[in-house]
Structures are given as C-alpha cells and as structure tokens.
Amino acid sequence: MLIDTHAHLWDTGVLDYPWLAEADTLPKVFLPADLREGDREKTRFVFVQADCLASQGLEEARWVADRGADDLAGIVAFAPLETAAVTADLAALDAVPGVVGIRRLLQDADEELLDSPDLDAGLEAVSARGWTFDACIHWQQLSALTRLAARHEGLPIVLDHLGKPPLDSDDTQTFALWRSQLADLASLPHVFLKLSGLPAETVSEPTAGALGPWLRAAFDLFGPDRSMLGSDYPVSRRRGMVRADWFDLVASALGASAAEWAQVREHTARAVYRLDLD
Numbered sequence: 001m002l003i004d005t006h007a008h009l010w011d012t013g014v015l016d017y018p019w020l021a022e023a024d025t026l027p028k029v030f031l032p033a034d035l036r037e038g039d040r041e042k043t044r045f046v047f048v049q050a051d052c053l054a055s056q057g058l059e060e061a062r063w064v065a066d067r068g069a070d071d072l073a074g075i076v077a078f079a080p081l082e083t084a085a086v087t088a089d090l091a092a093l094d095a096v097p098g099v100v101g102i103r104r105l106l107q108d109a110d111e112e113l114l115d116s117p118d119l120d121a122g123l124e125a126v127s128a129r130g131w132t133f134d135a136c137i138h139w140q141q142l143s144a145l146t147r148l149a150a151r152h153e154g155l156p157i158v159l160d161h162l163g164k165p166p167l168d169s170d171d172t173q174t175f176a177l178w179r180s181q182l183a184d185l186a187s188l189p190h191v192f193l194k195l196s197g198l199p200a201e202t203v204s205e206p207t208a209g210a211l212g213p214w215l216r217a218a219f220d221l222f223g224p225d226r227s228m229l230g231s232d233y234p235v236s237r238r239r240g241m242v243r244a245d246w247f248d249l250v251a252s253a254l255g256a257s258a259a260e261w262a263q264v265r266e267h268t269a270r271a272v273y274r275l276d277l278d
Helices: 018-022 031-034 052-064 086-094 117-128 139-150 172-186 206-222 241-253 258-272
Strands: 002-007 043-048 072-077 099-103 132-135 157-159 191-195 226-230
Touching: 002 226, 002 258, 031 258, 052 086, 072 226, 086 099, 086 117, 086 157, 086 258, 117 132, 117 139, 132 139, 139 172, 172 206, 191 206, 191 258, 206 226, 206 241, 226 258, 241 258
Parallel strands: 002 043, 043 072, 072 099, 099 132, 132 157, 157 191, 191 226
Antiparallel strands: none
C-alpha cells in the first residue's frame, strides 16, 4: 500500500475558499475521484485542511468524512489553536470520524504567534488527544518552528513541503542556510518530514534533476523512519502531472533502498498518524 499523506479536496459551492478565487489554474471542485486519476497502484490518502474560512473548519472535516471515500485514511483538520475556544473546537472535531491531526497554517504568521503562550496551549490540547500537528511554514520560519517544537516534545510535528525551501535560488549559500536550519529542526526526534509540495513552490520544470538535491538533503537529515510521501494535489499538480508521477519523481530523486522506500511510502505515515488500515 502507498499512503499519500497530503491531499486536498474541496467544493467551492459548499464551503468558502477565498484564496481559490485568485488561483486560476486550480479547479473549483476537486473530489476523491479527481484525486485518483492516473493512479497506478492501491493508494490511501490523508486529507489535509484546504484553508477554507476559519469558521468552517469543523464543517470541512465533516464534509470530507461524509464523502465516504474508501481510500480516505485520515483527516488533518483545521482549528484556531491560539483562541480561547480551542478546547471546544477540538472536542467537536473529536466527534468527526477519521480525524488524526490538526493544521493551523503558519506560513504567513509572524514569529510572535509561533512563540506565543496561546499557541502553546492549543498545541498541548492537540497532544493530549494523541493527534499530530502539521506545520506549514516558509523556510525563513524554520528557526521559529524549531523553538516551538522544542517546547512540545510529546507532540508529533510534521513539517509540510520541506519547509517550502527557495527552490528557484541558485545561490549555494541560500541552500546551505536552509539545510542548516532544517538540520536543527531534524535534531528533534518528534519532528517528521513530508516529501511533498515542491512543484507548487517553483516556476521551473519540476523534475528529479531540479528537485532532487532538495529532496535528498531533507531525506538524509530525517531518514526513512521520519519521512513520508505527500502529493499536495491538486495544488502541486503541474502540466498534466498526476500524483503517481510525483511519487515516481521522489523515488528517483531519493535512490532509496527497497526497505527505505517501503518505510517512506507507507510505514512512517501509519506510525505518525496512528492510522488503523486494512
């Protein structure tokens, strides 16, 4: 089995996604059947919240659970973790079948939020439920995320998209700075890595040659036991690529052994998200 740990679904006729209004290349409706297009093997997926209005996070999780997709492995839902209502919000999400984690986007947040006691309290509430936290940041926030993660040793934290590195930079010093900061984060054993999302972060052709150095550097830091696959589809769908093409690209770039690849494509995800799959 292959587990895609980062897939999105949405229907703008059901929920509101303001960011999609300006994303002309993305569909306004994307359902499980669309995600499966081009699959070449049995694939299960973890849905990750798709940035609908904050007030609709619970409704989004319920909508995904109600799709009845046999290949849905789990739901990483949205909750405004820094608010006073976090306990009630998480309790409501706990009643939704399949919720295994929370993502509150941090990529546009300043360091004040990442260092705030209010966010810390919300993350502790996530940890108390045995869930994970997906961290979606830009690479310049890696140091702030490392500080945050160090305060929450009992919470599995999953770094989305390699921390959105500067893929279009040909400056070796910039690459080295990203790698150094990623190494600091990787030194914390409760932090995990998604090999995901890079096609959406580059204007260049997403090939194994172009993206390989970034993927391999991150994989070398985290290792197979803390790395997992994610398609980030449809956000990272480029020039007719299907998600199976992305998985093949990652496999080619990593050059992993059979045992390492089995860990990355399935077993890390099962362990980190505590997935109960047949």
